Amino acid sequence: xxxxxxxxxxxxxxxxxxxxxxxxxxxxxxxxxxxxxxxxxxxxxxxxxxxxxxxxxxxxxxxxxxxxxxxxxxxxxxxxxxxxxxxxxxxxxxxxxxxxxxxxxxxxxxxxxxxxxxxxxxxxxxxxxxxxxxxxxxxxxxxxxxxxxxxxxxxxxxxxxxxxxxxxxxxxxxxxxxxxxxxxxxxxxxxxxxxxxxxxxxxxxxxxxxxxxxxxxxxxxxxxxxxxxxxxxxxxxxxxxxxxxxxxxxxxxxxxxxxxxxxxxxxxxxxxxxxxxxxxxxxxxxxxxxxxxxxxxxxxxxxxxxxxxxxxxxxxxxxxxxxxxxxxxxxx
Amino acid sequence: xxxxxxxxxxxxxxxxxxxxxxxxxxxxxxxxxxxxxxxxxxxxxxxxxxxxxxxxxxxxxxxxxxxxxxxxxxxxxxxxxxxxxxxxxxxxxxxxxxxxxxxxxxxxxxxxxxxxxxxxxxxxxxxxxxxxxxxxxxxxxxxxxxxxxxxxxxxxxxxxxxxxxxxxxxxxxxxxxxxxxxxxxxxxxxxxxxxxxxxxxxxxxxxxxxxxxxxxxxxxxxxxxxxxxxxxxxxxxxxxxxxxxxxxxxxxxxxxxxxxxxxxxxxxxxxxxxxxxxxxxxxxxxxxxxxxxxxxxxxxxxxxxxxxxxxxxxxxxxxxxxxxxxxxxxxxxxxxxxxxxxxxxxxx
Numbered sequence: 094x095x096x097x098x099x100x101x102x103x104x105x106x107x108x109x110x111x112x113x114x115x116x117x118x119x120x121x122x123x124x125x126x127x128x129x130x131x132x133x134x135x136x137x138x139x140x141x142x143x144x145x146x147x148x149x150x151x152x153x154x155x156x157x158x159x160x161x162x163x164x165x166x167x168x169x170x171x172x173x174x175x176x177x178x179x180x181x182x183x184x185x186x187x188x189x190x191x192x193x194x195x196x197x198x199x200x201x202x203x204x205x206x207x208x209x210x211x212x213x214x215x216x217x218x219x220x221x222x223x224x225x226x227x228x229x230x231x232x233x234x235x236x237x238x239x240x241x242x243x244x245x246x247x248x249x250x251x252x253x254x255x256x257x258x259x260x261x262x263x264x265x266x267x268x269x270x271x272x273x274x275x276x277x278x279x280x281x282x283x284x285x286x287x288x289x290x291x292x293x294x295x296x297x298x299x300x301x302x303x304x305x306x307x308x309x310x311x312x313x314x315x316x317x318x319x320x321x322x323x324x325x326x327x328x329x330x331x332x333x334x335x336x337x338x339x340x341x342x343x344x345x346x347x348x349x350x351x352x353x354x355x356x357x358x359x360x361x362x363x364x365x366x367x368x369x370x371x372x373x374x375x376x377x378x379x380x381x382x383x384x385x386x387x388x389x390x391x392x393x394x395x396x397x398x399x400x401x402x403x404x405x406x407x408x409x410x411x412x413x414x415x416x417x418x419x420x421x422x423x424x425x
Numbered sequence: 426x427x428x429x430x431x432x433x434x435x436x437x438x439x440x441x442x443x444x445x446x447x448x449x450x451x452x453x454x455x456x457x458x459x460x461x462x463x464x465x466x467x468x469x470x471x472x473x474x475x476x477x478x479x480x481x482x483x484x485x486x487x488x489x490x491x492x493x494x495x496x497x498x499x500x501x502x503x504x505x506x507x508x509x510x511x512x513x514x515x516x517x518x519x520x521x522x523x524x525x526x527x528x529x530x531x532x533x534x535x536x537x538x539x540x541x542x543x544x545x546x547x548x549x550x551x552x553x554x555x556x557x558x559x560x561x562x563x564x565x566x567x568x569x570x571x572x573x574x575x576x577x578x579x580x581x582x583x584x585x586x587x588x589x590x591x592x593x594x595x596x597x598x599x600x601x602x603x604x605x606x607x608x609x610x611x612x613x614x615x616x617x618x619x620x621x622x623x624x625x626x627x628x629x630x631x632x633x634x635x636x637x638x639x640x641x642x643x644x645x646x647x648x649x650x651x652x653x654x655x656x657x658x659x660x661x662x663x664x665x666x667x668x669x670x671x672x673x674x675x676x677x678x679x680x681x682x683x684x685x686x687x688x689x690x691x692x693x694x695x696x697x698x699x700x701x702x703x704x705x706x707x708x709x710x711x712x713x714x715x716x717x718x719x720x721x722x723x724x725x726x727x728x729x730x731x732x733x734x735x736x737x738x739x740x741x742x743x744x745x746x747x748x749x750x751x752x753x754x755x756x757x758x759x760x761x762x763x764x765x766x767x768x769x770x771x772x773x
Binding site: 130135136137139160161162163164165175179180183 | 460462464465470483495497498499500501502516517519520521522
């Protein structure tokens with residue numbers, strides 16, 4: 094009698110466990126995908142192609158619904174905030190954000206941090222007081238937010254280093270023009286600092302230093318400036334514009350060294366219009382940012398981590414080497 | 426006792442819930458303006474005319490922003506692949522978009538975009554590449570802004586005929602026939618067929634006797650046209666008397682090929698394009714091209730921008746005077762040496 098009672102209880106427990114298992118399975122399949130919104134300025138730009146490939150691939154693997162926001166120029170924290178809050182109304186669970194220029198972005202993101210998880214990509218937040226005018230020689234202060242980005246300082250430094258190396262270690266009497274990306278961004282501040290550090294003490298003179306503005310006529314600005322021997326174009330748009338207008342590998346007599354992340358930049362390098370290119374691993378940035386968020390969305394106690402993406406120095410003659418071809422695969 | 430505890434817990438939960446929802450409301454500030462989000466998808470990023478047109482469109486839309494209406498213009502391209510374009514359209518709609526402006530890769534395959542837009546009630550303005558009429562009539566929120574390809578061909582033929590009549594030396598071998606090369610956009614492309622056909626027919630109707638040496642497809646692209654033309658120059662030498670191109674980019678490719686081949690300019694054939702690109706206008710002014718047909722991108726961009734804003738504001742669009750309630754056809758204009766100056770000035 095006692096034995097049969099135990100058997101019944103055990104059988105009931107097994108049935109209950111099975112029922113729980115199947116019910117859970119059924120509901121697991123019905124769980125809606127978590128939604129991740131991506132906010133980068135001018136989302137249609139070709140410079141994001143590799144990044145978007147990485148994002149899409151990783152989102153597929155992690156069963157996340159990816160929303161690439163329709164954007165044009167994001168000039169400041171307010172522009173970015175509008176986009177973010179529109180997507181919050183669109184029931185987004187997490188964000189991937191390229192921080193807007195300016196010092197107000199930090200506070201805006203601190204507010205967002207209390208609401209929803211996010212990771213920053215390609216660069217950290219600009220912090221007021223950093224940059225060339227601050228007299229601050231230390232490396233950039235991190236915001237503390239999770240960031241997936243290349244070492245922007247090192248990218249600038251490598252570019253300068255290559256320029257010095259190609260001139261036998263000295264640039265005596267050579268004139269340099271620096272055309273950087275948007276002002277008041279971490280990437281620009283770090284890259285410019287990197288290139289200037291690499292060039293210091295080599296005998297060259299930095300003749301001009303410009304920052305890219307929306308609708309700026311890049312060519313006319315350079316044409317109306319003092320002629321230089323080398324241009325360091327540290328922004329994809331600027332690099333592609335100058336590279337396209339270069340004749341026999343030179344723009345107005347200047348060789349172009351650049352940082353770029355579009356297929357066009359690579360093509361211009363291949364055509365000999367650009368002398369040397371530093372390329373960040375956009376695919377990796379996209380892939381890793383989704384991986385981080387997937388962990389967070391799966392387990393709310395997970396603490397989001399920063400990752401450093403790779404960047405490569407490429408010359409025309411290296412484009413078809415196995416190593417570089419593998420690296421550039423996602424750019425096609 | 427237990428009831429009292431239960432009441433206290435319920436009250437606490439209710440108050441906490443209210444506080445959380447109030448805090449949530451507070452964090453989303455109420456906007457004092459509406460946002461019009463315009464998604465623009467081009468067939469490629471490498472078409473100079475389309476890029477100039479989308480630049481104009483963006484400028485026009487931005488000029489229509491007010492304190493109460495912010496306009497976000499997002500421009501993406503489809504890399505010459507209709508499936509890619511369908512995917513980009515779906516992504517744009519998913520991310521939130523009020524109006525789509527689509528420059529189709531394949532004018533016969535807009536159905537996925539139309540279905541997706543209709544499901545989400547997003548009006549679509551097709552531009553530059555005209556969908557088949559049956560497709561455009563599928564839904565009352567589909568529009569087309571562009572030009573009449575046949576008219577551009579006719580005008581090109583007229584400019585070429587007038588030039589040849591005024592400059593008999595074009596017929597270098599004096600055989601009474603003009604030996605010519607055709608540079609065509611894409612095989613089977615409606616605009617390419619229409620431009621070629623009407624241009625040649627117009628020349629013939631103007632008593633110009635033609636002899637076709639060759640035709641080449643160069644995908645509307647300057648670089649490809651240059652390659653094709655270089656081959657043709659080595660094949661036909663200076664027996665080519667005229668180059669008729671379906672667009673300016675390819676005409677400029679022919680100019681480039683002649684420059685690189687080292688022919689003196691007086692031995693070049695006459696070259697005619699279509700679109701009125703800045704480079705082509707400069708070539709007409711310099712005499713390396715003899716004419717083009719101005720495709721009024723400023724007018725088309727202005728119309729698209731106005732239409733987008735009016736549709737968004739739900740204003741009556743009667744004033745747009747659209748043919749069949751859907752079509753806006755912008756007129757072409759002839760450009761030759763005598764008129765090029767006015768087109769080179771910045772246009773309003």
